[in-house]
Amino acid sequence: MIPRDKIKIAVVTSGHIPSQWAHSINVMKTANAFFKLGYEVEVLTVERFLERRNRKKIKNVHNFYGVNEKIKILYFRRYFFDPEKRISQYCKKNNIDICYCRAYRVVYYNIKNGIPTILESHTTNVKHPDLKKVIKLSHSKYLKGLATVSDVVKQSFIKTGFPENKILVLQNGVDIEDFQNLPNKDECRKIFNLVKDKKIVVYCGSLFPDKGIEHILLVAKNIPDVDFLLAGGQDSQIKFWKDFTNSHKIENVQFVKFIERNKAPLFLQVADALIMPYKTDQKIERMDISTTSPLKLFEYMATKKPIISTNIPAISRIITHNIDGLLAEPNNIQELSRFVRMVLEDKQLAEKLTNNAYEKIKTYDRKKRCEKILSRFYL
Secondary structure (H helix, E strand, O other), X not given: OOOHHHOEEEEXXXXXXXXXXXXXXXXXXXXXXXXXXXXXXXXEEEEOHHHHHHHHHOOOHHHHHOOOXXXXXXXXXXXXXXXXXXXXXXXXXXXXXXXXXXXXXXXXXXXXXXXXXXXXXXXXXXXXXXXXXXXXXXXXXXXXEEEEOXXXXXXXXXXXXXXXXXXXXXXXXXXXXXXXXXXXXXXXXXXXXXXXXXXXXXXXXXXXXXXXXXXXXXXXXXXXOOEEEEEXXXXXXXHHHHHHHHHOOOOOEEEEOOOOOOOHHHHHOOOXXXXXXXXXXXXXXXXXXXXXXXXXXXXXXXXXXXXXXXXXXXXXXXXXXXXXXXXXXXXXXXXXXXXXXXHHHOHHHHHHHHHXXXXXXXXXXXXXHHHHHHHHHOO
């Protein structure tokens, strides 16, 4: 058996390092989990104008994501011909033992170059041109397997001829230790300059309409004696929702710019309750509510705060209503409002939900997820 510190793992993505996007957080936290397990880890990513601009703003990418400084991050610039091909060549030249990929083109080149590779994909869009090339080569011994988060995705791949025995379904995970031994709620509120004597409901994430932001704001209007704190989003989105609150005369909402990942566990501690509804009565561009596995949900569960969300497949696969969270029917503002009021006023209910959610989240530890993937496909 080769010692873990002698096994070199490259975690590869097609860009967005650094950024606010959930998939970039997932990539960096997965790399960190492999590192915590004792492997030698590098992150290899494509760099475009967006990434170069963000790197100038974010001086320390490791600190931004809350990952170990010893993880090497290498950027392959887009304006040079075919950076994905150069990433694969780098893996070959530097004797990478296993490549963990969120980039289809790199998977394709790795198979051609004889580099053992694990693909992670959460999409049902199996007609993507670059993915179709990978699927054609899916019986290769160098494509070790596919890790995904949904049986729906698994079936989509199987229908293309992708070998079923090479597919592993695992929900996303969380670094539970990031949420342990933190200051208490009052101390965290002091850190973020928030009042101590008000009930606060927190949402932390992107501000796209399908994320249920309108629903949160309308719930806030129904419960004017409670403060609602929304963290995340781009400046233009924050302005849009501030205009919404002004036009609807909603006065108990505060918007905070994106919270860096290393500060997110502290920020979530300021809450009395956490909310993450979904708006399903419109076309959703960025997310499939049947297949997604929201990182936010797992972080919420690790925070030991009561969770209010929407009864959609992505959530109800993890959260059982009235056991470890409260799930309102889709687009039901009144029920969402009632559930928020319930967890804020019924201490016994809130404790039951948080304790059950925290026990359940222990099965979704990110290191355990990475161990299962390597055990299945490589070790």
